[in-house]
Amino acid sequence: MPRLKPFCAPWFPADEEIAAALLSAPFDFEHSARADKLAQRLLAAVRAPEGIGHIERLMQEYSLSTREGVALMALAESLLRVPDDSTLDRLIADKLAAGAFDRHAPVSDALLVQATAFALGVSTKIFAADETPRSLVAQAARRLGAPALRSAARQAMRLMGDHFVLGETIEEALANASADSRWRYSFDMLGEGARSAADVERYFQSYASAITAIGAKAGARPLPDRPGVSVKLSALHPRFEPLSQERVLRELTPRLLELARLAKTHDLAFTIDAEEAERLELSLDVIDAVVADPSLAGWDGFGLAIQAYQKRAAAVIDHIEALAEAHDRRFMIRLVKGAYWDTEIKRAQERGLADYPVFTRKAMTDLNYAACADRLLAAPRIFPQFATHNALTIATIVESARDPSTYEFQRLHGMGAELYAALLDEEKRARCRVYAPVGPHRDLLAYLVRRLIENGANSSFVARAADAATPQSELLAPPRAIIGDAMRTRHSHLPLPSDLYRPLRANSKGVEFGDRRARDALLAERDAERNRLRVAAPSYGKSGVAPRDLRSPIDAALIGSVVEADAQTARDAMAAAARAFPAWEATPVEARADIIERAADFIEARRGLFIALLQDEGGKTLDDALAEVRESADLCRYYAGQARRLCEEKALPGPTGEDNRLRRRGRGVFVCISPWNFPLAIFIGQIVAALVAGNAAVAKPAEQTPLIASEAVALLHEAGVPHEALHCLPGDGALGAALIGDANVAGVVFTGSTAAAQSIHRALAASTGPIVPFIAETGGVNAMIVDSTALLEQVVDDVIASAFRSAGQRCSALRLLCLQEDIAEDALAMLIGATRELRIGDPRDPSTHIGPVIEDTAKARLCAYLAQRRAEGRVFYAGAAPESGSFVAPHIVRLDRASDLREEIFGPILHVATWRAQKDEDFLTLVKDIAANGFGLTMGLHTRIETRIRALAEATPAGNLYVNRNMIGAVVGSQPFGGSRMSGTGPKAGGSDYLRRFLREETVTINTASFGGDARLLAMKE
Known part of the structure; x- marks a missing residue:
């Protein structure tokens, strides 16, 4: 069979160009008027007292613009997965304290709203520990006690889940689906993306x-009614990511094909769900x-x-049309807004x-949806499925389509039933399929919150x-009236991503690895630079010492050689820098x-060169190398902007007849000593x-x-830094000691x-010369605490x-x-599976x-440590x-306990300890045990309890605290990086105080x- 070229379309064409094309398309005013009348009738049915569904009433009662709405979303996301009562009580108390739930009376005729209002309102009174009951309900609640209210809160969340999940098993879902013959069904088996082979299976x-x-229950109906x-x-794959493309195609394709063949055997509709934009091409x-x-x-049946x-979106439709033509097939396409x-x-x-790969205005999405719908309706080899809860979108499609049998609508289970019931009453031949999640309530969480956010947003119909x-x-x-003009x-x-940090600086330029054109261009630049360097074989250094034999950590020949400096070279460089300083x-x-x-x-323009060097000399993976290039550029721009602000002469207040001015000036010659783990970003950051x-x-x-x-x-020299003002001296620790001991030192950054x-600190303290600043950033025994409210995936x-x-x-x-010990077994199983x-x-x-x-000596040190731990039976x-x-x-x-780790093990070794969460003080005791190691660099926390976040922020000595995210990749200006105690002196690199x-x-x-x-005083007017 013929094979098409892989899909490749511009990642982010200009919004203005797309809008201009859509707005210039012929517009049928009569068609629009008919659609508007139908939309009005549908909206009237939805807004009738009996037309507002349970979830719509819930979102109306607990809007996401209120504290109660946000707290309810947080409870819905996390409550059902918490296994232990003590943490569950803290979670409920934490979220209920965020809003006035007791003001929401259970007066609605919607069961979901009644149950939620009762459970949360009464829980508020209990967990607030108000000794003066404000109502008979509160008094009754106190008699019930926390266990009963805990159960009520769980039941309220399960009830909410029931409105989104058709059944906890496929058998239950099929039974529920058979209760109403008006709807077709597409069953979605709930679950997060796979992290391990066990998940995939x-x-x-x-x-x-x-x-x-x-298939066994489908009956004899033909497609598309099945x-x-x-x-x-x-x-279906644990590493479904663009950079793993070859592996994904090799391993995932046969799995998907097997499922597709099974679906074909039963002649079912088989739809591949949409994922994030970075995964589209893959x-x-x-x-x-x-x-x-x-x-x-x-x-x-494939779709x-x-x-x-x-x-x-339009380019994807074109690709699928070409695919259908090439294979003489018809495909189903579910058009969603996203x-x-x-x-x-x-x-x-x-x-x-x-x-951005997506439109930033909802009206543009709606406009594009209508254009894509027209495209699908005109495609003979596509059966369109329009997933929307927007009355105007529905009405527009109805008026555009010639034959209702050539397409269908789709809605989410638990939403839009009244809207589509009204449509089916209006248009007897119309068809609607229910997208029906199936699975345990625990697996519902991520899906549920996404639906709550999506449909509770201010722009949501x-x-x-x-x-x-x-x-x-x-x-x-x-939508075209809302947009009005392409501009x-x-x-x-x-702002555009590049303008995110304006006016201080531009954001550094990155690459989307899911865009094959951008990815291939980056790799081509890297390979071209690597080949050029191998031909040129550059050599660096000034002294007469023979070039040192460099060895790559990946056992490949390095591109170039270096001549290390000696003590005399160090003295000469320091003296030359001192002479250059005044100018x-x-x-x-x-x-x-x-x-x-x-x-x-220049750094961004030569990204290929630096990525080649970072990979060959530093052993960096592609994403790490690119991130380091970006960070280097960010540091340059950030410090440049900060210097303009700090070094500007400022007038200070004072009495009349006196002029006071503050100036900030350089100190002299700084010795900059940088590490191998960020050989470009930290090196550049210190220098600039x-x-x-x-x-x-x-x-x-x-x-x-x-x-x-x-x-x-x-x-840097090419950019305009005078050669005598900046010197690079390769060498070992002895060279560093010589530089620090030089009489011309005005400061050291390390x-x-x-x-x-500590050795540098002692050397500077022992000097009889000027007292100079020492800026040090060192390591840490960095910890992450996870409690049972966290989402394990x-x-x-x-x-x-992070590890x-x-x-x-x-x-x-x-x-x-x-x-937390209550989730440790499940968390470790998932973690080990993902690590494999x-x-x-x-x-x-x-x-x-x-x-x-970085080198064999580091490997030997790590292997010796692991051998010791293995002998202890701790691996x-x-x-x-x-x-x-x-x-x-x-x-x-x-x-055995968190306090057992007292030293930094610098390699891919993660230590795991468990902790109990029975009492409030257990958490702070753990924090103290971690702090006892003497470091204070980074710390992580995964929890949904906000009071716990605040408590850790107050108690931890860490310079950087990361909550519900990874602990690496600090962004210049957003997450200034650095610690205290044995982890550094401050100020934080990439922060507003660093240049001071x-x-x-x-x-x-x-x-x-x-x-x-x-x-001036004498001339002052009255």
Whole structure:
């Protein structure tokens, strides 16, 4: 069979261009008028007292714009998964304290609202511990006690779940579906994406069993009237990600094909659910491979969901049309508006993309949805399925379609029943399919909250339709009228990702790995630079010492060599920098900042060069290397902006006849000593902070990564930094000691081990010269605490990233995981399963998750530690690593208590301890045990209890506290990085106070009245 080219469309075409094309399309006013009249009738039915459904009433009573609504969402997301009563009581008390639930009286005729209002309102009175009962209900509640109210709260959440889940088993769901013959059904087996092979097997069996059970009950109806099943590709592979493309295609394709063949056997509708934008191309690659299999020929039940809020939606439709033509098939397409909007916006900002992959205005999504609907209705090889709860969208499609038998509508179970009942009364031939989640209430949580947020948002038709204060004309305003002009397509309060940190700085440019064009371009740049360097074979250094034999941690020949500096070279460089300092400091701060910002531009322009060096010399994976390039550019721009603000001369207050001025100036020559684990970002950050503040700098890079440092310094010189004001001296610890002991030292900035920092501190203290600033950032025994309210899938994702990314070679890396004992067994099983799926190997391969440790000596040290722990019987899990090269596999080590870990183990080794949560003080006792190790760098917490978050923020000595996310990747200006105690001196790198330590303050006071009197005072008007 013919094979199409892989799907490839512009990731984020300009909103204005799309809008201009959509707005210029022919517009049928008569068609619009008919649609408007139908929409009015549908809206009237929805707004009738009997038309407002349970969930609509709930969202009206507990709007997400209120504290109660947000608290209810948090309870719905977490309550049912909490296994222990003590934590559950704290969770309920925490959320109920956030709002006045007792003001919500259970007067609604909707059972869901009644139950929720009663359970939460009464619970508020109990858990508030108000000794003066305010009502007879409160008095009764106190007699019931916490266990009864705990049960009531659980029951309220289960009742809410019942409105979204058709059944906890497929058999129950099929029985419930048979109760109303008006609806077709598509069954969605609930569950988060797979993290392990065990997850994949469980989800696969769930899908297969569901298909078999549905097929047995499907009867003799033909497609498209037959029931179906919805499948998530992320549930069928533990690493469903763009950089694992080859593995995903090799392993996921046969699994999906097997399910598709089973669905074909029963002639069911088989729909691939939509995922995040980054997975679109990968999803279509898998779909293309599956539908090309000859065993599926002649079957028209295969389909997929397309999100209209994605700017590539029309291109996806074109691709599927071509696929259908190529295989002489008909496909089903479920057109949805999209449920991950907030996630897509945040992801684009974090990744520094040029634009968003989704529309930023709801009206643009609606406009694009209508255009995509027209496209689908006109496609002969596509059976359209329109998933919407918007009355105007429904009416527009009804008026556009010629024959109701050629398409269907879809709604979510638990929502829109009244709307579509009204439609079916109006249009007897119309058809509607219910998208029906199936599974235990525990698995409902992520899905439920997504639906609550999506349909409770201010822009949601569902939420606004239930609000009688919203005028009909506003609800049914056509999208093209709301947009009006192509230049009004973007959200006015949402900056482009590149402008996120304006006006201080531009966001660094990133790459979306899910965009094959961008990914391939990045790899091509890297490979071209690697080849160029191998031909040029550059050599760095000034002294007459023979080049040092460099060795890659991945056992590959390095590109270039380096000549290390000796003591005389160090003295000469310090003296030259001291001579250059006055002229560089006299350079206006604006000019210095411009040079540093130009360096940021150069770094981004030469990303291929630095990624090649970071991978070959530093053993970095592709995503880590790109992140470090971005951080380097961010540091340059951030410090440039800060310097302009800090170094501007400022007038100070004082008495009349006196002029007081504050100036900040450079100190002299800074010695910058940087580590190998961030050989570009930390190296660059230290240097540019010193330079932009007006200092000269002599930089000693780590022994293991001098090539990266040499290229970085050459770039800074090219950007305009005078050669004599910046020197790069490769060498070992003895060279660093010589630099620190030089008489010209005006300050030292250091990142590395605690022991080395203490040695530098002692050397500076022993000096008889000037007292100079010492800025140190060292490591830590970084801990993450997890309680039983946390979502384990999220915990596992964040632990994997925090503990094992960069082979655990980050100062901020997670070293100690503290699991509440009630969830420890499940959490460890999921964590070990997910860790097994990590690929360890050559970091230059984009699919590698964990590269080597920096050198063989580091490997030997880590292996010796693991051998000791293994002998003690404390190794929970030991991964497998390649034998050649400096590779150390991820390991998980058991501890009896959190206080047992007293030293930083710098590698992919995670220690796990459990803690009890019986009493309130148990949590703070754990925090004290962790703090007893003497460090204070980073700390993590996974919980849904806000009072616990505040308590940790008050009690922890950590400089960086991360809640419900991973603990690495601090963003310049947003998460200034650094610790205290044995983890550093401060101020925090990438923060607003950092440059102050590189500056000296000078005040100039002039008695202006000495020139014959105070002229300004005498001239002052009354």
